[in-house]
Amino acid sequence: MYVVVEGIDTAGKSTQLELLQKKHQNAIFTKEPGGTNIGIKLRQMALNGEAKSKIAEMFLFLADRAEHIEEVIVTNKEKTVISDRSMISGIAYASLFPLEKMIELNLLATNNILPTHVILLELSPQELKYRLSQKENDAIELRGIDYLINIQNRMKQTITKLGINHIFIDASLKIEEIEKQIEDFLNE
Numbered sequence: 001m002y003v004v005v006e007g008i009d010t011a012g013k014s015t016q017l018e019l020l021q022k023k024h025q026n027a028i029f030t031k032e033p034g035g036t037n038i039g040i041k042l043r044q045m046a047l048n049g050e051a052k053s054k055i056a057e058m059f060l061f062l063a064d065r066a067e068h069i070e071e072v073i074v075t076n077k078e079k080t081v082i083s084d085r086s087m088i089s090g091i092a093y094a095s096l097f098p099l100e101k102m103i104e105l106n107l108l109a110t111n112n113i114l115p116t117h118v119i120l121l122e123l124s125p126q127e128l129k130y131r132l133s134q135k136e137n138d139a140i141e142l143r144g145i146d147y148l149i150n151i152q153n154r155m156k157q158t159i160t161k162l163g164i165n166h167i168f169i170d171a172s173l174k175i176e177e178i179e180k181q182i183e184d185f186l187n188e
C-alpha cells in the first residue's frame with residue numbers, strides 16, 4: 001500500500017501524519033521533497049529560491065521524486081508506505097506548465113508508479129487565509145491565497161485525471177473527525 005497525504009501549505013498534513021504514525025507503527029513514513037539523502041540536498045536547492053529558472057526548479061523536484069521512488073517506494077513495495085506529498089504536489093505546484101506535460105514528466109520520474117491511496121486535505125480560501133496569517137510565510141506561501149487555491153484545484157484535477165483511489169476531506173473539520181475519515185478510508 002502506497003498512501004500519500006496531500007494538500008496545499010497549512011492544510012494539516014503534518015498534524016494527520018503524526019496521528020497516523022502513532023497508529024501505524026509498522027509502516028514506513030517518508031516525504032517529498034527530502035525523503036532520501038540526495039533528496040535532502042535537492043529539497044534545500046528547490047526551496048531556497050536560488051534557481052532563477054522555473055524549469056530548473058521543477059526539475060529539482062522531479063530529481064527528488066525519481067530518487068525517492070527508487071530508494072523508498074520500490075524498495076518497500078511489500079510494506080505500507082505513508083508519504084507526506086507525492087507526484088500530485090509535483091504536478092500541481094508546477095502551475096506554469098500545462099497539466100498534461102507535468103503528468104507525462106512525473107510518470108517518467110516515478111516509472112509509472114502511482115500511489116494506491118491519496119488523501120487530499122482541502123482548504124477553503126477563508127481558512128487558508130487564517131492559517132497563513134498565523135505563521136511566518138516561506139517563499140511559496142508568499143505567492144498568496146489565489147495561487148495556492150489554484151494549486152489545490154490542480155491537485156484535484158490531477159487525482160481525478162489519473163483515476164487514483166482517493167478521498168477529499170474538508171480540512172477545516174475537527175482534527176479527530178479528519179483522523180476518523182482517514183482511518184475509514186484506509187480500512188475500506
Ligand SMILES: Nc1ncnc2c1ncn2[C@@H]1O[C@H](COP(=O)(O)OP(=O)(O)OP(=O)(O)O)[C@@H](O)[C@H]1O
Nearest residue numbers: 008009010011012013014015131171172173174175
Ligand atoms: N483540523 C484542523 N483544524 C484547525 N487547525 C488545524 C487543523 N489541522 C491542523 N491545524 C493547524 O493548522 C496549521 C498547519 O497544520 P500542519 O502543519 O499540520 O499543516 P501542513 O499541511 O503540514 O503544512 P505545511 O505543508 O505548510 O508544512 C497548524 O497550526 C495546525 O495546528
Ligand SMILES: Cc1cn([C@H]2C[C@H](O)[C@@H](COP(=O)(O)O)O2)c(=O)[nH]c1=O
Nearest residue numbers: 009032033061085086089090091093140
Ligand atoms: C513535492 C513538491 C512540493 N512543492 C512545494 C510545496 C511546499 O510549499 C514545499 C514543500 O514544503 P513542505 O514543508 O514539505 O510542505 O514545496 C513544490 O513546489 N513542488 C513539488 O513537487
